[in-house]
Amino acid sequence: MTLTYTDGKSTQIYKYSIVKSELKHIEKIVELAERGAYEVEIYTFNKIDVYNLTKEIIRKHVCISLLYGDEVVGYVGGVIFPNPYDVTFKRLLTMSWYVTPKHRNIWSIKLLKNYVKEGVNKKVHSISMQSRMSKDPIRMTALYERLGFEATEVAYELDTGV
Numbered sequence: 001m002t003l004t005y006t007d008g009k010s011t012q013i014y015k016y017s018i019v020k021s022e023l024k025h026i027e028k029i030v031e032l033a034e035r036g037a038y039e040v041e042i043y044t045f046n047k048i049d050v051y052n053l054t055k056e057i058i059r060k061h062v063c064i065s066l067l068y069g070d071e072v073v074g075y076v077g078g079v080i081f082p083n084p085y086d087v088t089f090k091r092l093l094t095m096s097w098y099v100t101p102k103h104r105n106i107w108s109i110k111l112l113k114n115y116v117k118e119g120v121n122k123k124v125h126s127i128s129m130q131s132r133m134s135k136d137p138i139r140m141t142a143l144y145e146r147l148g149f150e151a152t153e154v155a156y157e158l159d160t161g162v
Helices: 023-039 047-060 104-120 137-146
Strands: 001-006 011-020 062-070 072-081 086-099 127-128
Touching: 011 104, 011 127, 023 047, 023 072, 023 086, 023 137, 047 062, 047 072, 062 104, 072 104, 104 127, 104 137
Parallel strands: 086 127
Antiparallel strands: 001 011, 011 062, 062 072, 072 086
């Protein structure tokens, strides 16, 4: 899809596309995941573990990439798992999503909508998103609600010091 922008002086063409992530995208997705982790001050990022998890998500679960031209500028990925009390009920738990600040626009919303669509295609019954690790959880909550998500719980975390 092509988006054309004219500011009166010049015309620029921006080429965005949303695709199912492929293994060729993995290095850039891991780089973006690391950027996102540091942006929200998560310093326990292990690149090898994230690489392996991302590979598994791309192969067996749901991972969608936002491309600008050929460059991955955003992604969202999650793991499908059964409910422990009813294995026929499948949930998609979002592990990570990030869009570079320069590309946080309507395409971020389209990225999430495609993620939801892919979850539906994979027959998941519910999709979980988090906002507690966001720099602006209120804004993220508003975005999720705009897309039809409902707040279901408040999460608490305890650092055990281990």
